Amino acid sequence: MLAKFKVSNFKSFNKDFLLDLTETNGYNFNSECIKNGIVNNILVYGHNGVGKSNLGLALFDIIEHLTDQNKNEKEYEIYLNAYNDSKYAEFYYEFLINSNKVIYEYKKADYKTIIYEKFSINGEDLVILDRNESNNAIIKFQGTETLKTTIDNQELSVLKYIRNNSILEENSVNTTFNNFFKFIDGMLFFRSLRNNMYLGLELGGRNALEDIVEKNNVKDFEQFLNEAGIECKLKAVEELDKKIIAFDFEDTYIPFEKACSHGTWALTLFYFWFQRIKEKSKVSFVFIDEFDAFYHHELSALIVKELKNIGVQFALTTHNTSIITNDLLRPDCYFLMNKNIIRSLSKSTSKELREAHNIEKMYKAGSFNV
Template sequence: MKIQEFSFGNFKSFKEIQTLNLSAAKIKSHNKEIDVNNVIDENSNLFLKTKAIYGANASGKSNIIKALATFIRIIKTSIKDEDILYLVDSFRLSTKTENEPSFFQLIFWHNNIKYRYGFEVDDEKIYSEWLYSTPKKRELPLFIREGKKIIELDKKNYNEGYKLVSLFEEETEENEIFRNNSLFLSTLATFGFGKLSKDLINAIGSTIIISGLGHQGMFRFAGDAITNSEKKKYIVDFLKYGDVGIEDIDALDVPEIDSEESENEDETKKELTKQKKRKLLISFRKKYDENLKAVENESFPFSSNESEGTQKLFELSPFIYEALKNNRPIIIDEFDARFHPLLTKKIVELFNSTSNIGSQLIFTTHDTNLLSNDLLRRDQIEFVEKDQFGASHLYSLVEFKGIRNNASFEKDYIQGKYGAIPFLGDFDKLINSVSNA
């Protein structure tokens, strides 16, 4: 799947509808190579490989990631989880929007066909839902839903939708198709004949979203990944190239001992084979003799010995492997946290390289070292800024007129030319208040 645009509005700190655009603009960069390397050319449709999102603390950067994560989770689980709409959180600093639905829409390409899918929803019900496709030049509405009614349905191009509606000639409160808090697309995907719907949900759901640091699920996923020889080699090489000093890594299965059972040692021993096992990660580093000659590898417990930066790199590596190998989009919040600037740059270069033929990386960051016209195009740089009324706004560097191709993006950003920087108060007063206390 290739993401072209993601639009959302009335969600958390975003009042108006904003659009994160991954279509490549018709621009020429200072470094001509990045106009080729940083763009995916798929049948003359041009998509950006990476998108960096900048902004001050609390500007709303993470809410962009949360909006996309919420959109995907509702699509994947609205049938199974009737309470999933609790994730929807409208902009509450305006009486105009606090009781209005949130808006979500994704324009994406799958199997060389352009789709536009979205819905309006609050924390209780779905107000509207729509799916369009553009198999050729003209966009076709496959279905449009308002409330509990399907008001338009393309029998020829979306026959599975017609089949499902035909199963229920009369609308009733028990009709699961028109349940207030379930999506029509998700409902269709549960039926054997809903092949296109299921395929589209799988495509949208292939997006990898990493929000927050130190998530236990990420650590377990990485631990499981090294049981696969191909993935393990990639992860170990990733750590080596990251210059963290690790030569190898392995996972040992150890039993999880319940604290109550461990009080009785004999009983515990009897139960060891019945209990669930967990993986104990071991890292290996070179050991040297008195002549500084490497003699062997020394093992260490990974979680207690390795730095937080090394652990994050380990956790992230299998997701990067998965994204690049299977051309999946990957979205990372706080991308640069715990990483050296040179390391974040190398990872961005990895996605912008010619070896990446189909994966897209979207990330939030404060790392201004990435604001280089030798690394990113102007349309790959996005900013988020809050106005005086507490509403976040999203805009791209490519929207600014008069920016020279060889301009110093980093210098101009720090100087406030593009906005999206904090307006800091007089910290000297804090020092004086302490010294005078």
């Protein structure tokens, strides 16, 4: 699980910007929203332009140099913060992996150029590479004794180098290291606002509707839409030697893509990714940017409930205040964000928040400040 994340000198983040998911409040309701003392379900609120999307991009910067999963370099063309004089961005990740505290820190001059890396498990530094001093890495994993430690390629992560060029001995430390990579490989960012884009998890593009047809999920997709309040009948029909999804109007068929609304298409993309999220151990962490931009508030709540039921750790950005309710999550799961800080509702007021409180009404009344 992701426990803490800190970034500085990246896009809109000038100084240290910390997301701390360990600051929970011990509420006795919606306890499933917290796992191992870490917030598992996160909703992020903030005015336009405070950097909610950039938070997702910052979190997923790690995908570029540690994985071979899907990337989008265009999103990272503007990399360093314009007000910061430093020549590199700094990233700090703290994870709970196999009940172990795993910390990974690195610095980059741009999306690809790695200046510094440090990796530790339970306080023991296992990898250090500081290219400001030399290209020689300190590597302490058992099974890497004969591994070359000089890494001249500044676009090559020393962690990825170890993963791809070592046969690590079987022990708890190395198992944690491998499971750390499994977590990173399972991270997924997506959005359907402005342009459809995703980071992580898979490599290459897939047509959502073709994927649904190929997996024989047309009827399941129809049921999903009906449960979401979109009454329709769907059918896979032949068109130009391939099957497409069409709306079925008593034997009159209209191609789905030509007739669906923006909201229905956003739901289609969610369904596409939700099929992967539901696969056991496939997805470790999900970030959905503006997840309900085209949804009715009841549908927004349904999506949150569906993700909760899966149990995956997720973070959603939204402007929808109707889902700020203790019936859905709890005050330490709703995070308020501005350009300099992000913290939960429970840490944004001196008042004691209880299950009976109408926290949406309190939010609109300005009871919370960040």
